[in-house]
Amino acid sequence: xxxxxxxxxxxxxxxxxxxxxxxxxxxxxxxxxxxxxxxxxxxxxxxxxxxxxxxxxxxxxxxxxxxxxxxxxxxxxxxxxxxxxxxxxxxxxxxxxxxxxxxxxxxxxxxxxxxxxxxxxxxxxxxxxxxxxxxxxxxxxxxxxxxxxxxxxxxxxxxxxxxxxxxxxxxxxxxxxxxxxxxxxxxxxxxxxxxxxxxxxxxxxxxxxxxxxxxxxxxxxxxxxxxxxxxxxxxxxxxxxxxxxxxxxxxxxxxxxxxxxxxxxxxxxxxxxxxxxxxxxxxxxxxxxxxxxxxxxxxxxxxxxxxxxxxxxxxxxxxxxxxxxxxxxxxxxxxxxxxxxxxxxxxxxxxxxxxxxxxxxxxxxxxxxxxxxxxxxxxxxxxxxxxxxxxxxxxxxxxxxxxxxxxxxxxxxxxxxxxxxxxxxxxxxxxxxxxxxxxxxxxxxxxxxxxxxxxxxxx
Amino acid sequence: xxxxxxxxxxxxxxxxxxxxxxxxxxxxxxxxxxxxxxxxxxxxxxxxxxxxxxxxxxxxxxxxxxxxxxxxxxxxxxxxxxxxxxxxxxxxxxxxxxxxxxxxxxxxxxxxxxxxxxxxxxxxxxxxxxxxxxxxxxxxxxxxxxxxxxxxxxxxxxxxxxxxxxxxxxxxxxxxxxxxxxxxxxxxx
Numbered sequence: 001x002x003x004x005x006x007x008x009x010x011x012x013x014x015x016x017x018x019x020x021x022x023x024x025x026x027x028x029x030x031x032x033x034x035x036x037x038x039x040x041x042x043x044x045x046x047x048x049x050x051x052x053x054x055x056x057x058x059x060x061x062x063x064x065x066x067x068x069x070x071x072x073x074x075x076x077x078x079x080x081x082x083x084x085x086x087x088x089x090x091x092x093x094x095x096x097x098x099x100x101x102x103x104x105x106x107x108x109x110x111x112x113x114x115x116x117x118x119x120x121x122x123x124x125x126x127x128x129x130x131x132x133x134x135x136x137x138x139x140x141x142x143x144x145x146x147x148x149x150x151x152x153x154x155x156x157x158x159x160x161x162x163x164x165x166x167x168x169x170x171x172x173x174x175x176x177x178x179x180x181x182x183x184x185x186x187x188x189x190x191x192x193x194x195x196x197x198x199x200x201x202x203x204x205x206x207x208x209x210x211x212x213x214x215x216x217x218x219x220x221x222x223x224x225x226x227x228x229x230x231x232x233x234x235x236x237x238x239x240x241x242x243x244x245x246x247x248x249x250x251x252x253x254x255x256x257x258x259x260x261x262x263x264x265x266x267x268x269x270x271x272x273x274x275x276x277x278x279x280x281x282x283x284x285x286x287x288x289x290x291x292x293x294x295x296x297x298x299x300x301x302x303x304x305x306x307x308x309x310x311x312x313x314x315x316x317x318x319x320x321x322x323x324x325x326x327x328x329x330x331x332x333x334x335x336x337x338x339x340x341x342x343x344x345x346x347x348x349x350x351x352x353x354x355x356x357x358x359x360x361x362x363x364x365x366x367x368x369x370x371x372x373x374x375x376x377x378x379x380x381x382x383x384x385x386x387x388x389x390x391x392x393x394x395x396x397x398x399x400x401x402x403x404x405x406x407x408x409x410x411x412x413x414x415x416x417x418x419x420x421x422x423x424x425x426x427x428x429x430x431x432x433x434x435x436x437x438x439x440x441x442x443x444x445x446x447x448x449x450x451x452x453x454x455x456x457x458x459x
Numbered sequence: 460x461x462x463x464x465x466x467x468x469x470x471x472x473x474x475x476x477x478x479x480x481x482x483x484x485x486x487x488x489x490x491x492x493x494x495x496x497x498x499x500x501x502x503x504x505x506x507x508x509x510x511x512x513x514x515x516x517x518x519x520x521x522x523x524x525x526x527x528x529x530x531x532x533x534x535x536x537x538x539x540x541x542x543x544x545x546x547x548x549x550x551x552x553x554x555x556x557x558x559x560x561x562x563x564x565x566x567x568x569x570x571x572x573x574x575x576x577x578x579x580x581x582x583x584x585x586x587x588x589x590x591x592x593x594x595x596x597x598x599x600x601x602x603x604x605x606x607x608x609x610x611x612x613x614x615x616x617x618x619x620x621x622x623x624x625x626x627x628x629x630x631x632x633x634x635x636x637x638x639x640x641x642x643x644x645x646x647x648x
């Protein structure tokens with residue numbers, strides 16, 4: 001039934017009736033429209049109101065929009081022992097697991113592998129397919145080793161120790177020469193006190209919230225200073241030794257005839273070992289800055305530094321004289337050499353500087369004026385080694401190159417997936433120090449590296 | 460990768476449950492551009508979220524680019540709820556959760572100089588209130604959203620080698636907890 005009907009009435013009555021009717025229709029329609037929506041609309045409005053209110057309350061707390069930066073670092077505290085007690089323990093002790101391998105040195109059937117800051121692993125490598133970790137010589141602070149005859153020379157922080165290894169399983173300390181390596185006086189900011197030796201560290205992880213000021217954080221100050229320490233090394237005893245002793249390219253010790261040469265950050269140390277059990281430190285030679293590695297080349301020494309390659313003449317063994325240099329961009333640069341060329345790997349990094357990652361082949365036939373033959377791009381190369389025409393570079397694993405033509409070296413094989421540090425190639429056996437183990441490869445076939453063994457590292 | 464798995468599993472389960480329990484579910488895509496405003500200034504953000512719409516729900520998986528302080532790529536699961544069903548104009552609630560992957564830029568590397576750094580991913584989540592305006596007869600809609608956004612990025616940096624013992628791990632770790640106001644407009648279809 002209609003709300004109202006427009007019956008024919010008098011004019012006046014019809015007009016008022018029409019207006020009233022329209023009004024009634026509108027009201028009715030509005031009621032029809034509004035009635036079913038009001039419940040859901042009210043519900044929606046309620047939800048929306050709560051949501052908006054929630055947002056307003058939330059943003060009114062300014063701390064909700066504050067950024068935060070936490071800094072987590074480790075505090076190291078030294079553990080001290082008397083020097084007398086430490087020296088009594090410099091002998092062949094039971095074998096220990098390899099945790100932080102440094103440089104290595106091959107001596108006859110044995111591999112001497114530095115455990116950074118702790119000592120030397122003695123590994124029987126009579127069968128390269130089955131190397132056996134035989135013993136461990138505890139030498140706190142040790143980073144470098146060199147061997148001539150039956151004497152192993154090692155640094156113990158700033159002291160030089162000579163160890164008789166004629167029976168590797170029963171080694172014994174024969175001599176300590178104090179204060180040879182002055183730059184090794186500090187470790188983690190701690191100096192030795194009262195004839196005490198740092199034998200270990202306690203660690204404590206700490207997290208702090210960094211202050212925030214003017215839209216930036218106050219970062220802890222960083223100082224880019226090169227490592228004022230040796231890296232573990234192995235001596236290259238060349239022709240003088242009846243048993244070949246071979247060092248890696250990361251070495252900071254090397255032996256030439258009756259002298260042990262060691263480098264630290266700024267100096268070259270000639271140490272006479274004419275009497276193997278009585279090493280005598282000679283005069284220090286200032287060698288520049290950021291010296292990293294040392295490599296013997298005929299009657300010369302190649303010193304790798306972050307600024308370049310320095311060449312020293314050792315015709316007078318106790319008084320090396322700088323003969324030439326090859327300057328390159330700032331980078332870490334292990335170096336090896338053959339008769340005509342030096343091979344240098346350059347890598348960038350916190351300790352090394354903003355440079356490039358490459359292998360440089362330097363013509364050293366004129367030692368007074370070495371020149372770059374060619375540079376090859378690399379990923380982030382470290383140590384390298386060479387056996388005749390085969391060049392091995394620790395770079396994103398281990399790479400084997402045919403370097404018959406140094407101006408055009410050809411990649412023959414690349415074993416990836418290893419974090420490699422240094423390598424020694426000798427007698428068709430390539431020994432590689434990696435972060436997770438000591439690997440040995442057969443390179444009899446110059447086209448492929450064949451894995452012989454892996455001595456795992458405990459981490 | 461565990462976080463990634465969680466995102467996809469969550470999205471898949473939600474889609475499965477809702478699809479099986481509700482009426483017809485249709486594919487829907489939301490694409491946003493907007494600003495992130497926080498203590499370290501303003502920056503741009505882009506996002507694309509693709510998933511299933513059914514009734515007044517939307518669930519999907521999204522990814523984006525976030526330029527706030529440390530450029531990064533968030534990957535996340537997303538859930539929206541409209542206040543009203545089948546309304547062209549509607550408010551909606553939005554919640555996202557996932558992982559934020561760092562994407563190093565030159566500015567960031569310059570801050571640390573040539574120090575060796577490694578960046579690592581961290582959690583990401585966001586919550587917001589949006590309003591959508593339907594366009595035309597189909598499912599297209601203009602979207603506007605305001606919300607709160609959190610991401611975390613971690614960096615391991617070698618700051619110094621001063622007299623370090625080789626036994627020392629030289630890495631320091633920095634964890635950034637970044638909280639922002641998120642304003643974005645977008646298009647859904």
